[in-house]
Amino acid sequence: MTHRVLVTGGAGFIGSALVAQLLEAGDHVLTFDKLTYAGHRANLGAWISHPNHRFVQGDVAEREQVIAAIEEFRPTRIMHLAAESHVDRSIAAADDFIRTNILGTYVMLQVAAAHYDRLEGAERDDFRFLHVSTDEVFGSLAPGAYFREDVQYQPNSPYSASKAASDHLARAWRHTYGLPVVVSNCSNNYGPRQFPEKLIPLMILNAAEGKPLPVYGDGGQVRDWLYVEDHARALTAIADKGRPGEVYCVGGECERTNMEVVHTLCALLDASLPASAHRPHAGLIRHVTDRPGHDRRYAMDIAKIKAELGWAPRESFETGLAKTVEWYLAHHDWRAQVLADAAARLPETQHRRTDGSMFEKRGSL
């Protein structure tokens, strides 16, 4: 069965991978995206002009824009990914996080509920609102513990607090208004087209250019890594088969410290760039002052989604990371384009990191 899917944030890292999978599967897709510094038409590649795809530049926090898109497209499914997503930026200035992640989710839920009320028959029975969230809402874990669907929320950063608020709104719209909402909380993603301010693309691109590799604190922070294509498949599985009102934890069962990730990347780059003057790339690693309030460990128990929906990650960290390195090395044009777009879109004040340095100085923005 195919759907008319409204994907918010579809020009971002995960959204673009999802849009490609949906179009490949025969769905009609409307990408609704504000095109902030993190969202780019280039992320959608040739999919942007696919006959079953439409693109609307719009803001989820602007009610009239959301109403116009939903009334015109009449989605049978909404997959809500639009968000401000970078923890460092949320620490430097949280305004956009509060507006997009909280107010934007509220607007999406409210307009979706009015739309749902007008649906009938099979379209109403099948309608789903998938709210896409993060494991960071659960806080930081002690060794040996795991996040599950029923653990207590303990968000520690402005980013995770804004996502936690949006999760609660999604839950309330199910409970109070009967909107068929499903929520996913996923661990750290990696793969092609991630904006080069996040750990993995930042390290690959800096290392390739011989720039320092800034590692927060001792680099012992543990994250559970999932390849972006696996996350996109999980989102479709949750929208297809997840039970309204339920939450699904998604992860890669792949815990690595940041130092392990950076050393693995350096080894892959040493092999891919045998003539590079910057080998061994691990020599570029520099420890820098830790992020304030930095969570120490995240790890997911994914037993529920495996058992209920039959989803499991397909990509191993080794193969996924090797593919990711090759993709960034082969796509200089993409990098130049997104960095130029982002520099033009961001006001000067938003280039600043919490330590007062400019994002550009660390080679990312």
Ligand SMILES: NC(=O)c1ccc[n+]([C@@H]2O[C@H](COP(=O)([O-])OP(=O)(O)OC[C@H]3O[C@@H](n4cnc5c(N)ncnc54)[C@H](O)[C@@H]3O)[C@@H](O)[C@H]2O)c1
């Ligand atoms: N990246 C991860 O590791 C990860 C892990 C778990 C969950 N998530 C969640 O998945 C979603 C997507 O994350 P991502 O990594 O692809 O983020 P991203 O920053 O790459 O993309 C976000 C997209 O949302 C768009 N956007 C931002 N504000 C908007 C607004 N007001 N209106 C419309 N569009 C807007 C941006 O232009 C961009 O295209 C987010 O909700 C994030 O919280 C991300």
